[in-house]
Amino acid sequence: MQMTLRWYGSEFDTVTLKQIRQIPGVTGVITTLYDMAPGEVWNQEKIHALKEEVEQAGLHIAGIESVNVHDAIKAGAPDRDRYIDNYIETLANLGREDIHLVCYNFMPVFDWTRTELARIRPDGSTVLAYTQEAVDALKPETMFDSISGDTNGTVMPGWEPDRMEHIKELFTLYRQVDNEKLFANLQYFLERIMPVCDDYDIDMAIHPDDPAWSVFGLPRIITNKENILRMTKMVDNPHNGVTFCSGSYGTNPENDLPDLIRSLKGRIHFAHVRNLKFITPTNFEEAAHLSSDGNFDMYEIMKALYDIGFVGPIRPDHGRMIWDEVAMPGYGLYDRALGAAYLNGLWEAISKGAQRAKCI
Ligand SMILES: [Mn+2]
Numbered sequence: 001m002q003m004t005l006r007w008y009g010s011e012f013d014t015v016t017l018k019q020i021r022q023i024p025g026v027t028g029v030i031t032t033l034y035d036m037a038p039g040e041v042w043n044q045e046k047i048h049a050l051k052e053e054v055e056q057a058g059l060h061i062a063g064i065e066s067v068n069v070h071d072a073i074k075a076g077a078p079d080r081d082r083y084i085d086n087y088i089e090t091l092a093n094l095g096r097e098d099i100h101l102v103c104y105n106f107m108p109v110f111d112w113t114r115t116e117l118a119r120i121r122p123d124g125s126t127v128l129a130y131t132q133e134a135v136d137a138l139k140p141e142t143m144f145d146s147i148s149g150d151t152n153g154t155v156m157p158g159w160e161p162d163r164m165e166h167i168k169e170l171f172t173l174y175r176q177v178d179n180e181k182l183f184a185n186l187q188y189f190l191e192r193i194m195p196v197c198d199d200y201d202i203d204m205a206i207h208p209d210d211p212a213w214s215v216f217g218l219p220r221i222i223t224n225k226e227n228i229l230r231m232t233k234m235v236d237n238p239h240n241g242v243t244f245c246s247g248s249y250g251t252n253p254e255n256d257l258p259d260l261i262r263s264l265k266g267r268i269h270f271a272h273v274r275n276l277k278f279i280t281p282t283n284f285e286e287a288a289h290l291s292s293d294g295n296f297d298m299y300e301i302m303k304a305l306y307d308i309g310f311v312g313p314i315r316p317d318h319g320r321m322i323w324d325e326v327a328m329p330g331y332g333l334y335d336r337a338l339g340a341a342y343l344n345g346l347w348e349a350i351s352k353g354a355q356r357a358k359c360i
Contacts (some may be wrong), residue, residue: 001271001305001347003340004028004062004313006331009050011035014327017057025344028062029054030103030270030315039070039083044093047166051097062313063096063101063270066207069189074108075173076185079141084189088196095200101313103270105207106186108177108218109170111246112210117329118321119285125320128330130251130280135215154321158239174218175350183234190235194252197239203269205241206231210248220235224252225260245272246301247317253281257296258304264306273301273343274317286318286330289339302346306354316340 005015005020007029012068020026033042037063054061070083094102105111115134118126177185189205197204212223221227232240242264249255261268275294277287287294305314316339318330327333 001312001314002027002062004030005336005340006030006065006315008032008328008331010053013331014325015331015333017054017059019060019333023340026059026340028060028313030063030065031061032064032066033314034115036068038068038118039072039086041086042067042090042093044096045092047097047099051099061099063103064099065103065270067091067094067102069104069106071108071170071173072169073189074106074182074185075161075177075303076181076188077173080185080188081095081192084192085360087189088193091193091196091202092200092279095196095202099209101202101203101205101269103205103207105209106182106189106222107209107220108174108182108217110169110215113215116285121285121293121320125288125322125335127284127286127320128318129285130211130283137328155347171216177219179219179221182221183230183271184187184219186231187234190240194235194237194239198237201239203239203241205243205274207243208245210245210249210250211251213252224255225263229263232264238266241267241269243270243272245317246296246307247274247276247286250276250296253278253286253295258300261301261310262306262308268305268308268310269312271305271310271312271314272317273298273305273314274319274339286320286345288320289316289342299346299350302343303350306347307349314343316343351358 003025005026007020009031012034018280020029031050033046036042051061072083073080114128114130116129119129122128206222208222209220214220228242244261244264249260250257275289275296275298276284276286277294278284281284289298291298316336319332319335319339321332323334325334
């Protein structure tokens, strides 16, 4: 595996490339052209400039998170082919710049959903949190307003204000789309983009839905083992792969995370590893990466990734806000750096243990 950190670009991120370069073992960034609207073509010059900037800091671009998929594609609207053509052009431009990993999601309307961006934990850190009761009490159009006061002046990915202005139209677009239609629309999209992925050796890595169930009555399909295996088989090409995200699949305690990793051998191109703490089955908050701070066994997660021979980029996922840092919620420097160091430590212990066991 290669340890990486997500970075939103110098215009948007409070964390600098110089800081990332100083986290032990972090060699690359997962980045994006954050100001691109879904459906727009990423031109090669812009990608090239981003790459140069990252490389001048002594790092490399390990992958893109995300190239967002336009809602017309997800909803199967009549104009979807135009947006798929643009997506294909973007993938080709990324391939020409020697970038071979693209994370995306297929969640209608909302990206990830949280009901609090700064819940205070017993240690005084603040974290993102979710309660089903709070979601049930909200109207989707007020979801954004209810949390926007806690964003520390940053723009949250997937929650861009201009998108939220059109939320009613978006709900109308999905009125006829159930889970089966969403699967069919995903298949259509994947079948159209696989040739360019084959040409440029681009691994597509679908991010699971977060939380891993339907919110506001919208369809959600990338939620569990059965569905993700269906998705990888329906377009059976190794470039049609997966972002394994422990914090998203893990929102549903019925998902056995190490088992899920093992069942996806060969198709996990990218991993997000973080921990959650459940207060009740429908009320969880993000925790430090350390196993004992939350409900997941991080050793077992890393061991499963090791056992399947995972070689792709991995990143600590959301971090807590600690040490008075002011940053995009979930994306400060300090706790993610602690997470990277911890995950690197687990990996070193697992790999040396396995090598020693072979020698005996
Ligand atoms: Mn994730």
